Structures are given as C-alpha cells and as structure tokens.
Amino acid sequence: MTLPSKAPYFIEMDYFNMRSRQVFKILVLTVVLYLVIQIAWITQSCFQQQHQQWISDEHCDDVTLQSYVFPDVIPRDLIELDSRKIPNVFHYVFCSQKTNHSFLFENYLSVISAWRNFEPDVIEIHYKGKIIQDKYNTWLEDLKSIIPCLVVKEMPGYWKENDVCDISYARAILQDRGGVYVSNDVILTKHAAQLLNKEFSFLTDLDNNVKVIFSSRKHENITLMQAKNPFTVVPFTNIPNNETGLHKCVHEGLFNLTSSECVVLSTKYFPIDLFRTDSNLEEYLHSLYYVKTAVNTSLGISTVPEVCREILRIQNIVHYIWFHPMTLTFMMYLSVVSSLYVLKAERVYIHGDLRLNGEYWELIKSNPRVTLVYRELTTYIYGHRIKYTTHVSDVLRAEILSKYGGIYLDWDAMWLNPVDSILHSGHEVILNFDHMVASQSFPQQINLGVAIAAPRSRFILAWQKTLKNYRSDDFYYNALELPYKVYERNPNLVHIDTKLQVMCFRLKCHPIFKENHRDWTKHQDFNWKEVYAIHFTYPEPHEYGSEKYLFNSTGLFAEIGQYIIEKMKSNS
Structure with missing residues (x-):
C-alpha cells in the first residue's frame, strides 16, 4: 500500500520549524558572542584600569581630571623596576641670602606633583636657616601627614647662604647620591617619568634656565653645569647626547595636559583660586590638590567596581x-x-x-x-x-x-x-x-x-x-x-x-x-x-x-x- 504524501500544510510547518530552529541557533550564537565580547571588554578594562579610582568623595564629585589619570591611583608599571637608571629620590632646596624661607601653596603643589606622579622612594626638602610657617601657611606640615617618605633636613652649617647655594647644593647631592632635583616653582607631570630610565637628563624653562635635573650617581655631566644665578648650562653643546630641546618646562600659558613634562609657576595661587578652573593648568592644579589619592579606606567602602574585583x-x-x-x-x-x-x-x-x-x-x-x-x-x-x-x-x-x-x-x-x-x-x-x-x-x-x-x-x-x-x-x-x-x-x-x-x-x-x-x-x-x-x-x-x-x-x-x-x- 502506498503511503499518502504529506499535505502541503505539514510541509510548510516542517519548513517553518526548520527555519525557526536556524533562526534560534543564530540568536543563541549572537547572544553568546555578545557575552564573550562583553566579558573580554570588562576583563581588559579591569586590567588596564585595575584599582583606578572613580572618585566619589562628596566634596569633590566633579573634580576628577578625566583626561589625566594620576599614577598613584592605579598599579604602577613593573617595567619601571627593570628600566630605572636613576634613584627615585627627589630633592628640593630652600637656600638663598635670606635667612628665613616661606613655604607657600605653590611649593606645596610642586612637592605634591612629584609625589602623585612619581611616588618617590624618598622626598627630601633641604633648607638653610629656617622654614617659616604661620597660622595660614601650614603647607609643609600638611605634606608631612600625606607623604610617608618625606624628610625635612637642615643643610650643613658650613654651607654658605648666597644666591646660588640652592643650585650648588643640589648639584653636590646629585653628584654624591644621584636622583632628581626640582626647582621650588616647578609643577611636574607624569610625562617626565621616562627620564628616570636615562643616566642623565635635565629640563629647562623657555629661557634655558635649568629647572629639573635627573642624574645617576657621580655622573660626569653634573660637573659641566655651572652654579650661577640663574642656573644654566653653558654651552649646551658641552653636554654629551644633549636632549635639552626635547625637554622643556613650559610657561603657564603654554601648558598642555597631554604632553607638557613640567610647568614653571609665575602666578601666586591660593586654593580659592582653583574653585573655578578657567584653563588646562588650573584644572590640573585643582586635581592635584582636591582629588583624593588611591582608595577610600573607610570601613566597607569600595571605589573599585565589584565586577573588576571578581x-x-x-x-x-x-x-x-x-x-x-x-x-x-x-x-x-x-x-x-x-x-x-x-x-x-x-x-x-x-x-x-x-x-x-x-x-x-x-x-x-x-x-x-x-x-x-x-x-x-x-x-x-x-x-x-x-x-x-x-x-x-x-x-x-x-x-x-x-x-x-x-x-x-x-x-x-x-x-x-x-x-x-x-x-x-x-x-x-x-x-x-x-x-x-x-x-x-x-x-x-x-x-x-x-x-x-x-x-x-x-x-x-x-x-x-x-x-x-x-x-x-x-x-x-x-x-x-x-x-x-x-x-x-x-x-x-x-x-x-x-x-x-x-x-x-x-x-x-x-x-x-x-x-x-x-x-x-x-x-x-x-x-x-x-x-x-x-x-x-x-x-x-x-x-x-x-x-x-x-x-x-x-x-x-x-x-x-x-x-x-x-x-x-x-x-x-
């Protein structure tokens, strides 16, 4: 007996079911692919920004510098341990013909810029005479409570106070120990960190006055720097492998957040001047002072997304x-x-x-x-x-x-x-x-x-x-x-x-x-x-x-x- 063929209705249903299964498979594969991409993106985001701060402090909700991530809120790159050629020790010197020295908000910003961008092993502030603090200018004491490795040291008694004693003392320190000298009016950014990987570098202002020196211990180029006021290198051609033209501390109006390695402050600042930011520089200074570092350690508070922690x-x-x-x-x-x-x-x-x-x-x-x-x-x-x-x-x-x-x-x-x-x-x-x-x-x-x-x-x-x-x-x-x-x-x-x-x-x-x-x-x-x-x-x-x-x-x-x-x- 010959079996009857399927009715057109059932043929259409089989075809419909087959197409439905195919569509279902495509949908499942699409969902799986989407999830894989999402997981990969989350993983990459977590590892690239591992423990990066999304600041939520009630006093500084709107002050995170979105285009500049401070190195002290994310894991540091292990490459710097392999490639560093200069001791990660920063030196500031307060010495001149004046017996007493004021430590102002600009000086605070200079030191905190070194701390937040480089996290030095040690920051030493050397002084001759006295550093005067009054009821308002307590910036040095503030730094002592923020920076664990900060050391304030009086210079030896035999060091004479004159117009170049800060420069000559900095040169002597770097000759003996190596490290980084920073002028008190300079604000650093993370873009200068690469200079720790070289034996010797320096940054000048636009008038070629030396503002920052990176030097390994007993480097011969230190002796070529003339201790005079202003601190200059004469001539630049005496410095082997001279890269001065590549490393500049710009003036305030030329500061560029994405490329400037440092900036020389000529304006007197107070925190109130940074409540409203009208320039790239003021935005950066605002973030240096107001954005809190690293993790909120209050009980139970986490500023790292849980999806990253998992x-x-x-x-x-x-x-x-x-x-x-x-x-x-x-x-x-x-x-x-x-x-x-x-x-x-x-x-x-x-x-x-x-x-x-x-x-x-x-x-x-x-x-x-x-x-x-x-x-x-x-x-x-x-x-x-x-x-x-x-x-x-x-x-x-x-x-x-x-x-x-x-x-x-x-x-x-x-x-x-x-x-x-x-x-x-x-x-x-x-x-x-x-x-x-x-x-x-x-x-x-x-x-x-x-x-x-x-x-x-x-x-x-x-x-x-x-x-x-x-x-x-x-x-x-x-x-x-x-x-x-x-x-x-x-x-x-x-x-x-x-x-x-x-x-x-x-x-x-x-x-x-x-x-x-x-x-x-x-x-x-x-x-x-x-x-x-x-x-x-x-x-x-x-x-x-x-x-x-x-x-x-x-x-x-x-x-x-x-x-x-x-x-x-x-x-x-």
Missing part, C-alpha cells in the same frame, strides 16, 4: 628587601630558589642598596628572572625616625605591595607549593595569623613575612596610613599588631588562609590550623606538602648551612631543603 588577578611576582653589606647565606639562597622553581614566579625583585655578596649572590643575580632594584635606605615614616632595620622592611613592603602588588617574602621563608589557586581567587589580600601573640591583650596578630596583595589594595593602604602612629620603640607593634587592628576594622578586605605559611620558632613548627599551636615548647606535626610556605623565625636550621651539609642531613628541614634544590635541578 576577576582581579594578582601577578605571580615576588619581592625581597635587603639593606647593608652581607654575604648571602645558603638559607637565603634556598628562599629565592623556592620562589623561582617551586612557586615558579614570573619575576623576583630584590629591593635595597644591593650590597649583598658571595657565591650564592652571584648565582642569584645572574638569573634572568631576577631584577635588582636599587633604592636608598628609608629612615623616616611620616616624620618618625625608623629605629630598627626590620622596621624598614615593614615600611617598604607596604609601599611596594601598594604600588606593584604581588608577593612579599622574608628571606627566612621558603615556598613548598605554588599559589596559583589563591592568586586567582579574587581576593585582594591573602595573609595569615601569627603562631604567637606578643601582647596578651591581643587575641591574634598577623604575620606579614609572607604576604600576597593586589596593587592598591585597600587593606595595604589602610595599614600604610596607620603607620602615622609608628612606634619606634615597639618591635612588634608596627608589623604584627597594627595590621591586626586594621583587619579587625576591615575583615572584608583580607582573606585569612591558615595554610599560607607555617612558622617555626626555636626549630619547632606551629601550624596555626592546629589547636595547640601556641604551645611553643612542642613541635606540632604537619604534612609540609599540604601548605604553601614555611617560615623560620629563629634560628636558622643547621641543615641549611651549605648544600653539602643539607644533602648529608635527614629529617623534616633537610627533606624540605632537598626538595627545593631538586626542583631547581629538574627545571634547569
């Missing part, structure tokens, strides 16, 4: 800090090797005065993934003199993690496992509690010997701000107890990972995930393969005296050290 990634880079001469020990070598071959860090940065030495130091500094970052020893924090060398590390790790993010590691800590999973977890900061409490009144304290943070993270910034209350005579307060107080006020800003590090004191280890970890008289057993790092607070295990001694030893510490060396050899 996909935020911390770079797998490690920072170490060391000052003063010392032969690098085998244990310190093990720490760096663990960062390179166990953690598999993309880069390892060693910050300090680079006076380490020895055979292990030669091995470390020749590694292509290791970058040596020279900086001067920090001696002050918010006007407080730093008493202990270990406190220098505390101050600098806050600064470094805030600028660049990544991982800070003490030299007596070693990696046992990679941390990729927590780097990509979306947390801004990952820390853990200490195994002991120095003061009985504290329920916990935080150990920052192993610290992971995103750049411009709110917790690190809040901790840095609290260092205004730095206690020079309290060994534990600044880096253990004070961070815990910040954590108590802002628990949402930190992820506590109890397996981030296991601390060992007097060769007994105390994992904080064990109930009896505060019994310092006993070693608490743990599986070292299940934690991220181990931290030997005191003393160094004798197994780490040398590589030969390590491989002739047995036990927990020997097993860990041998594992680290074997990881290096298997990846070489």
Whole structure:
C-alpha cells in the first residue's frame, strides 16, 4: 500500500520549524558572542584600569581630571623596576641670602606633583636657616601627614647662604647620591617619568634656565653645569647626547595636559583660586590638590567596581628587601630558589642598596628572572625616625605591595607549593595569623613575612596610613599588631588562609590550623606538602648551612631543603 504524501500544510510547518530552529541557533550564537565580547571588554578594562579610582568623595564629585589619570591611583608599571637608571629620590632646596624661607601653596603643589606622579622612594626638602610657617601657611606640615617618605633636613652649617647655594647644593647631592632635583616653582607631570630610565637628563624653562635635573650617581655631566644665578648650562653643546630641546618646562600659558613634562609657576595661587578652573593648568592644579589619592579606606567602602574585583588577578611576582653589606647565606639562597622553581614566579625583585655578596649572590643575580632594584635606605615614616632595620622592611613592603602588588617574602621563608589557586581567587589580600601573640591583650596578630596583595589594595593602604602612629620603640607593634587592628576594622578586605605559611620558632613548627599551636615548647606535626610556605623565625636550621651539609642531613628541614634544590635541578 502506498503511503499518502504529506499535505502541503505539514510541509510548510516542517519548513517553518526548520527555519525557526536556524533562526534560534543564530540568536543563541549572537547572544553568546555578545557575552564573550562583553566579558573580554570588562576583563581588559579591569586590567588596564585595575584599582583606578572613580572618585566619589562628596566634596569633590566633579573634580576628577578625566583626561589625566594620576599614577598613584592605579598599579604602577613593573617595567619601571627593570628600566630605572636613576634613584627615585627627589630633592628640593630652600637656600638663598635670606635667612628665613616661606613655604607657600605653590611649593606645596610642586612637592605634591612629584609625589602623585612619581611616588618617590624618598622626598627630601633641604633648607638653610629656617622654614617659616604661620597660622595660614601650614603647607609643609600638611605634606608631612600625606607623604610617608618625606624628610625635612637642615643643610650643613658650613654651607654658605648666597644666591646660588640652592643650585650648588643640589648639584653636590646629585653628584654624591644621584636622583632628581626640582626647582621650588616647578609643577611636574607624569610625562617626565621616562627620564628616570636615562643616566642623565635635565629640563629647562623657555629661557634655558635649568629647572629639573635627573642624574645617576657621580655622573660626569653634573660637573659641566655651572652654579650661577640663574642656573644654566653653558654651552649646551658641552653636554654629551644633549636632549635639552626635547625637554622643556613650559610657561603657564603654554601648558598642555597631554604632553607638557613640567610647568614653571609665575602666578601666586591660593586654593580659592582653583574653585573655578578657567584653563588646562588650573584644572590640573585643582586635581592635584582636591582629588583624593588611591582608595577610600573607610570601613566597607569600595571605589573599585565589584565586577573588576571578581576577576582581579594578582601577578605571580615576588619581592625581597635587603639593606647593608652581607654575604648571602645558603638559607637565603634556598628562599629565592623556592620562589623561582617551586612557586615558579614570573619575576623576583630584590629591593635595597644591593650590597649583598658571595657565591650564592652571584648565582642569584645572574638569573634572568631576577631584577635588582636599587633604592636608598628609608629612615623616616611620616616624620618618625625608623629605629630598627626590620622596621624598614615593614615600611617598604607596604609601599611596594601598594604600588606593584604581588608577593612579599622574608628571606627566612621558603615556598613548598605554588599559589596559583589563591592568586586567582579574587581576593585582594591573602595573609595569615601569627603562631604567637606578643601582647596578651591581643587575641591574634598577623604575620606579614609572607604576604600576597593586589596593587592598591585597600587593606595595604589602610595599614600604610596607620603607620602615622609608628612606634619606634615597639618591635612588634608596627608589623604584627597594627595590621591586626586594621583587619579587625576591615575583615572584608583580607582573606585569612591558615595554610599560607607555617612558622617555626626555636626549630619547632606551629601550624596555626592546629589547636595547640601556641604551645611553643612542642613541635606540632604537619604534612609540609599540604601548605604553601614555611617560615623560620629563629634560628636558622643547621641543615641549611651549605648544600653539602643539607644533602648529608635527614629529617623534616633537610627533606624540605632537598626538595627545593631538586626542583631547581629538574627545571634547569
């Protein structure tokens, strides 16, 4: 029997259904493609503007300089750590025939422009005689509360006061230490930052008076600069590789926000003059003074879009800090090797005065993934003199993690496992509690010997701000107890990972995930393969005296050290 063919109606329905399915597939693919593009755009936006401020302060809603993003509100570029040739130290000099010097609003703007655009390791204000402040002109005191690394220093008594003493003193400083000299009437922009990557550069005004000098230590060109008033270089052709024509400090009327490296102020300004901005320059000065830096650290307030925080990634880079001469020990070598071959860090940065030495130091500094970052020893924090060398590390790790993010590691800590999973977890900061409490009144304290943070993270910034209350005579307060107080006020800003590090004191280890970890008289057993790092607070295990001694030893510490060396050899 022959089956009847389908009626035209059903044929049309089949065709309609087929077309509908095709249209549906196209719609689904279109939606998926749109979502992929949106996610990619959001990701790119978050990483390009990671922690960029969208200022919402009720007093400055309309003052964000949309066309100029200040470097101090976004992560700094790691390239500057690799390419910088000049110490990131800025010098201002107040010296003339006058015995007393006023520090005016224009001088404040000059210094704050250096801070916001360059975030120097140190800003030094040198003076001869006295800097006078009255009931209104308290600008220098204001700077002390804003800039943690600001140092105000009296010049030596033998330095004569005359019309060129500021210039001659600046030249002497740069010859001895290197760095950047800035005239007191100059406002800097970020466009001059490239000059830190050259051995020597200077900027002049339009009359060829030298206003800014970038110089490496003991550079020969410093001697070619004549200390006279006004400060000039005569002739310019005496300067090798002269680029003066490319670097100018423009006059006020010629200031261009997109290209000017600096501007010379000739107008006397007060903040009230910047309430309404009638020029590109006034808009820039307005933003220098009124737009707040970085992150609002008030409890629960976030100025970074949550969609960015959800996909935020911390770079797998490690920072170490060391000052003063010392032969690098085998244990310190093990720490760096663990960062390179166990953690598999993309880069390892060693910050300090680079006076380490020895055979292990030669091995470390020749590694292509290791970058040596020279900086001067920090001696002050918010006007407080730093008493202990270990406190220098505390101050600098806050600064470094805030600028660049990544991982800070003490030299007596070693990696046992990679941390990729927590780097990509979306947390801004990952820390853990200490195994002991120095003061009985504290329920916990935080150990920052192993610290992971995103750049411009709110917790690190809040901790840095609290260092205004730095206690020079309290060994534990600044880096253990004070961070815990910040954590108590802002628990949402930190992820506590109890397996981030296991601390060992007097060769007994105390994992904080064990109930009896505060019994310092006993070693608490743990599986070292299940934690991220181990931290030997005191003393160094004798197994780490040398590589030969390590491989002739047995036990927990020997097993860990041998594992680290074997990881290096298997990846070489």
